[in-house]
């Protein structure tokens with residue numbers, strides 16, 4: 001498997017961090033997913049784009065809970081060997097992000113302002129795998145990461161409206177390779193697209209042993225998904241997985 005990009009979390013943000021699932025920053029590696037399955041997902045995404053995607057904020061057009069409209073995404077989420085491979089890359093055991101409204105998305109980014117490119121933000125989910133499904137005639141559209149503390153970065157953005165080029169790490173996407181990244185509390189965006197477009201599938205992940213390491217506040221999930229039909233699933237995850245794991249992690253180690 002070819003590795004195209006590799007950065008630790010400390011390399012991305014220039015310091016150690018506490019709220020993290022592992023030292024993973026990002027790794028972009030060639031994948032072995034079935035090209036026909038990817039094409040099928042892309043075809044369906046294109047067909048339902050107008051009714052199923054929304055550009056609500058952050059200049060990002062995406063299909064929420066994409067695996068509900070396109071169940072073939074679940075085949076990819078559970079693709080043989082995938083979780084083991086990604087866990088190995090992350091340096092910690094991963095599991096699919098369980099809250100259905102945010103576990104998988106399809107993003108449409110392009111030069112056409114109707115699409116756009118995602119503005120500066122930090123991810124709520126601890127880790128994500130970004131799989132480019134289509135990249136057509138693209139100029140721009142790389143993943144850009146602020147090499148610094150996210151709070152300081154947001155403050156600079158507030159004061160100056162932009163971040164200095166010298167403090168950015170720019171990672172191009174590649175067809176045939178996916179980017180596994182831990183972008184929770186890491187300020188990033190997609191660089192503006194001057195021509196062409198990209199369609200991507202994002203499959204979100206979290207730590208199997210520390211599922212409470214997360215940055216998705218309820219108000220944010222609710223603003224994005226105002227029907228609240230995910231709340232029972234969320235609460236049951238807190239009760240059954242997050243709280244027991246959290247309490248176990250706080251227990252003093254036996255000597």
Ligand SMILES: O=C(O)CCC(=O)C(=O)O
Nearest residue numbers: 118130142143189190200
């Ligand atoms: O696709 C990209 O370049 C980044 C997407 C992203 O940051 C997101 O969807 O949260």
Ligand SMILES: [Fe+2]
Nearest residue numbers: 122123183188
């Ligand atoms: Fe992001």
